[in-house]
Structures are given as C-alpha cells and as structure tokens.
Amino acid sequence: MQIIKTVTELRSVLKSQASIAFVPTMGNLHEGHIHLVTLAKQHAECVVVSIFVNPLQFGANEDLASYPRTLEADCEKLKAAGASIVFAPAVAEIYPQCTVTESNGTESDGIKLNQTMTIAPPPIANELCGASRPGHFSGVATVVLKLFNMVFFNGSKQHFAIFGQKDFQQLFMIKELVKQFNLPITIIAGETVREASGLAMSSRNGYLTTEQHQQASQLNSALQDIVNVIKKGDCDFNLLEQEITATLKSQGWLVDYISIRSTRTLSPATSSDRHLVVLGAAKLGNTRLIDNVEFLR
Numbered sequence: 091m092q093i094i095k096t097v098t099e100l101r102s103v104l105k106s107q108a109s110i111a112f113v114p115t116m117g118n119l120h121e122g123h124i125h126l127v128t129l130a131k132q133h134a135e136c137v138v139v140s141i142f143v144n145p146l147q148f149g150a151n152e153d154l155a156s157y158p159r160t161l162e163a164d165c166e167k168l169k170a171a172g173a174s175i176v177f178a179p180a181v182a183e184i185y186p187q188c189t190v191t192e193s194n195g196t197e198s199d200g201i202k203l204n205q206t207m208t209i210a211p212p213p214i215a216n217e218l219c220g221a222s223r224p225g226h227f228s229g230v231a232t233v234v235l236k237l238f239n240m241v242f243f244n245g246s247k248q249h250f251a252i253f254g255q256k257d258f259q260q261l262f263m264i265k266e267l268v269k270q271f272n273l274p275i276t277i278i279a280g281e282t283v284r285e286a287s288g289l290a291m292s293s294r295n296g297y298l299t300t301e302q303h304q305q306a307s308q309l310n311s312a313l314q315d316i317v318n319v320i321k322k323g324d325c326d327f328n329l330l331e332q333e334i335t336a337t338l339k340s341q342g343w344l345v346d347y348i349s350i351r352s353t354r355t356l357s358p359a360t361s362s363d364r365h366l367v368v369l370g371a372a373k374l375g376n377t378r379l380i381d382n383v384e385f386l387r
C-alpha cells in the first residue's frame with residue numbers, strides 16, 4: 091500500500107489503472123469505513139482511500155480543530171483491509187487559495203475562502219443537517235468534486251466511489267452532484283455498520299462518555315419505532331416526528347431534527363410516498379449524532 095501526499099504523485103501512480111474504486115474519508119477509521127473498503131475491492135483492483143479532514147465542511151465553532159487525526163493507525167487498518175493507495179494531502183494541496191485559521195475557540199475558527207471556487211448546492215442542502223450546519227454541503231460537494239478530479243479522469247475508464255448510507259443526506263447530495271455534473275462515476279452506497287446495541291458506527295462516537303455511549307442507541311431505537319408505527323398504517327408524519335422528538339428530549343437529548351422523508355427527493359414524505367427514510371440528528375452532551383432508517387411502506 092502506498093501513502094501519497096501530493097496530487098502530482100497521485101496522478102502519476104494512477105495513470106495506468108483501468109478501473110479505480112475510491113473511498114473518500116476524513117480518517118479516524120472504524121469498521122464502517124473498512125466495510126466501504128471491502129465493498130470497493132469488489133468493484134476494482136485499485137482501491138484508493140483519501141484521508142482529509144475537510145475544513146470547508148466545518149462551521150465556525152464546530153470540531154475542526156479537535157477532529158481526531160490518526161493517520162498512522164488509519165494506514166495500518168487500511169493496509170490490513172487491502173487498500174492500494176492512501177491519499178492524505180495537506181490542506182494547501184486541496185485548497186491552494188484558502189487560508190485556514192486553527193482553533194482558538196473563537197467564532198473565526200475555520201477557513202477563509204479568499205478566491206476559492208465552491209459548489210453551490212440546491213436548496214435541499216439547507217434542510218435537515220444543512221439547516222443547523224450552513225455551508226456544510228457546499229463544503230462536502232466542493233471537496234468531493236476536487237477529489238474525484240484528482241483520483242479519476244487520468245486515463246482510467248471505470249470509476250466507482252463508495253459512500254456510507256449513515257450520511258444519507260450527503261449520499262443524496264453526491265448522487266445529485268454526479269448526475270447534474272454528468273460525471274462518469276458509479277456511486278455505491280455502503281450499508282451502515284452498527285454496534286450490537288444498534289448505535290451507528292461514527293468517528294464522533296469517540297467523543298461520548300461511557301454513560302453516553304450506553305445511552306446513544308436510543309436514537310436508532312427512536313427511528314425504528316417510527317418505522318414500525320408507519321408500517322402498521324399510521325401516516326400522521328408530523329405528529330410522529332413530534333412525539334419521538336419529545337421522547338428523546340425526555341431522555342436527555344437535544345434534538346436537532348427527526349424527519350420522515352421521501353428517499354427519491356428527500357422532501358417531506360406525503361401519504362402517497364412508499365419509499366421512505368426517517369432521519370434524525372441529536373446531541374448527547376456536546377456530541378452530535380446522526381442516523382437514519384430507510385424503508386418501504
């Protein structure tokens with residue numbers, strides 16, 4: 091497995107590859123990521139994994155500075171999982187025009203764009219996670235498009251990119267990016283990997299105290315409860331969202347949203363929609379967790 095830090099070297103190494111499967115990550119890898127690498131290996135012999143904590147998708151006062159950077163341990167895991175190349179660029183390699191302010195606990199933490207060109211996503215990017223994280227999906231779409239350009243389109247003919255379903259809205263945005271920008275890339279969705287309790291694996295689980303960790307599966311249980319009730323015929327979606335929000339609040343969660351949506355459009359579900367997803371985001375202490383359950387009614 092090769093570890094590469096620059097775009098020039100990456101392009102030169104990938105020049106002769108006929109097909110590439112790419113797994114973009116921000117590092118601090120867990121079993122969920124390794125599952126994506128396993129999926130990637132089913133699609134191409136050359137598996138590229140990027141590890142880049144993307145400053146552009148973090149808002150002021152979010153955890154950019156404290157986000158765990160564990161490159162050495164990540165590379166060990168990726169080697170064992172059979173990845174071919176780890177691309178771990180510095181911020182200046184991806185955003186030469188930007189200046190990044192390291193955290194000093196003020197609102198100016200983050201990135202100064204200067205003359206950087208970014209993607210303006212459609213309005214659905216301002217709902218759900220985007221409502222409380224303004225600019226987040228612009229940051230995600232921008233870095234993903236840049237990474238796609240760096241990894242693919244250099245002689246290879248078949249392009250696969252693998253994203254986890256846990257970040258449902260992100261996956262939706264990336265599929266739109268690929269469709270609307272006519273990118274010759276097949277997007278593969280990797281199932282959410284869960285702990286025995288049902289808690290979705292996430293790099294942010296590491297922020298939870300032991301007690302919070304034990305409690306954290308309540309989010310998934312709450313979403314499952316909604317699914318069960320809807321499957322029995324209830325379609326008062328607003329009321330269900332409110333009831334589950336109240337239950338989580340009573341358990342000590344700070345709920346960002348609980349929302350029942352159409353999987354096709356990601357807009358609020360109507361009683362005629364059959365392909366549904368219930369999504370939730372909520373904080374335990376300072377740790378914001380997200381999860382979703384997709385189902386057919």
Ligand code: PAF
Nearest residue numbers: 114115116144230233257
């Ligand atoms: O899901 C993530 O880890 C990130 O949002 C991604 C897709 C690697 C872009 O920075």
